[in-house]
Amino acid sequence: MGSFIIEGRNSLEGIVDIGGSKNAALPILASTVISGREYLLENIPDIEDVKDMLEILQDMGCTVQHDNGVALIDTRGLNTSQVPEKLVRKIRSSIILMGAVLQRTGNVEIAYPGGCEIGLRPIDLHLKGLRKLGVEIIEKSGLLVGKVTEPSGCEIQLDYPSVGATENIMLFAVGIPGKTVIYNPAKEPEIVDLQNFLNTCGYSVSGAGTGSIIIEGKKPENTDTVEYKIISDRIEAGTYLSAASSMKSKIYIRNIEKSHFKSITSIYEDAGCEIRETHGTIVISNQGRIKAVEKVTTQPYPGFPTDMQAQFMASMATADGISIIEETVFDSRYKHVPELQKMGANITTIGRVAVVEGVHKLYSAEVEAKDLRGGAALVIAALGAEGTSKINNIYHINRGYEKFVQKLQNIGAVITETKN
Template structure:
């Protein structure tokens, strides 16, 4: 799966441009199957998960082209409601196709999804919402079979503001007659982007970004070519901000929507990073060792995102003092901890709580990337570590970061891939 070799103690300086949002691109790509038409979508990140989603669409009869951030998608010739099991096992977000394919064809067959192993991520809320809208769903040998004869809008109360469940319900409800209201909906910016895309597609969705989303269900027969540009990736921006925490640094992070990651910048400011905002750019300056924070808990948006937990832990590993991190979203998202400890980090975990006793310096070692964000955290740790670090299984990192090595090199990181 490849490895990164990183020479440590890299002071960072330079400009990094953030690409399109992975977590916005995947559901928007999935939603193109709802209406058979041609789409031109800009700011699509060049990452493995996107390529896998294109492969899934192509296997179902759709046509996809991708070049320099622009995707051309033609879903007019969708010829099956069966999503290939071998591809679904590789990408978690493929489950979003369930609502979209049901919306288009009235039937769907899809395996339980794969992706990073970061703990239990049940899709009960997805299925509960789709069933309330009129879908009949049963499971056999790891395959979900869904059908719908008389869909109708309804009120859906989510037990938890799940991003995936909110998206799946939206994608099915847009073509279910009547109004659907989702209560306790996820509020992430990526949900707002999906709403904006659906509305530009001719549907009617309002309320995204709040806890209540209202969808006016209707059949949409518009066939004109649709053009859209997705938002930038707030987690990618946060990851480069984290990288600046390793040593003395001054970096410019461009092409961002600053409001989307206030919870990230505010924590790092509390820890001692200097962050100055300009138009679509932030300037991050680190003048020395960060200070620890008493306690940080991951939360649904607008709280501190679980997708930044590992990177923040890498930053706190060399902070001055002790930090407690509580992971409230996933139950097994500390697989990077044993790898950080190989580099000299002093971290203790009990259930979903991690206690980080900051040490003055980490040291190069051979470590294994277990998942996307944990892998990025190991690279961040390696940048400030003394000596050489080998990060294995970088396939996980490339799933979600566009040109990661090239962008780090532009900031002065000595990194090669083998």
């Protein structure tokens, strides 16, 4: 699975270029199967989750080329409605293929998705929405088997603004008769990006980012090559911000829309970091020990993202004072806590609440990444710790961060990757 070897207590300074958004790229890649045509996608991150999604498309008969942030995909050769089970169990976002494949073929067989073990992530809202749109879905031998029967647009009220459910409903509804309205949808920038991509393909979607999404079902007449550029990754940007806050630093973050991660920057400004924008570049400066933030609660966008909870905890581990973190999105997202404790962090968890009492310094240790964002938190902790740390099982981290070692080295981190 490989390891990172990190020498701590080195200041960070330099430029970080943010790559394409993982959480925008995956649903857009899945949506390419809706109609058989060619797609030229830019700003595609070179990460393991993207490689797995592209492999799924290839296994289903599509042609894929991916190099240097550009993917050329031809889905005219799609020849099955069965999504390969082995790959689905590796990547959570593969469930979004359910709505896309149903729209293309009228049928689907797909396993329950895998990914990080960060608690229950039920897909009942996905199934409920698709059923309301005219899909019969049964469970058979551990697989979800879906068949389109009487497709028709309708109004769907989501009990929770689930990102995945919003995406699956969008991908199926774009091509069925009638108008579909999703109330209480997810509002993330990645949902807006998916809407923009679908409209570029010739579909009719509006309202993404607001309290309702309106989909006028139709089949695009134009089958020319679709060209589209994915938005940049706000969580990647937030992760480097967390790293900068943990030690003396001055880093410049380029290729990011500041409004997309305002909930992240505002928290770190409260902690004492200086954050400003100049000529489209976000400049982050930290000259000393940051202050604890009294309480942070993870929430759906535009609230503080659950995907930043672990990284934030790592930076609060050495902050001056006590921070309280409440995780409301997932029920098992504190697997990084015991690993941070090995490095000297003073953290107590009670259910979904974590109390972090900042210590003056962390110390090197050998720790294990249990999931993607928790692994990133361990990197942040190791960068600020005294001594040389080893982080094992870095496959999880490479699932979501492009050129992580290289980008950290470019800003002064002493980090190497081993394959053992």
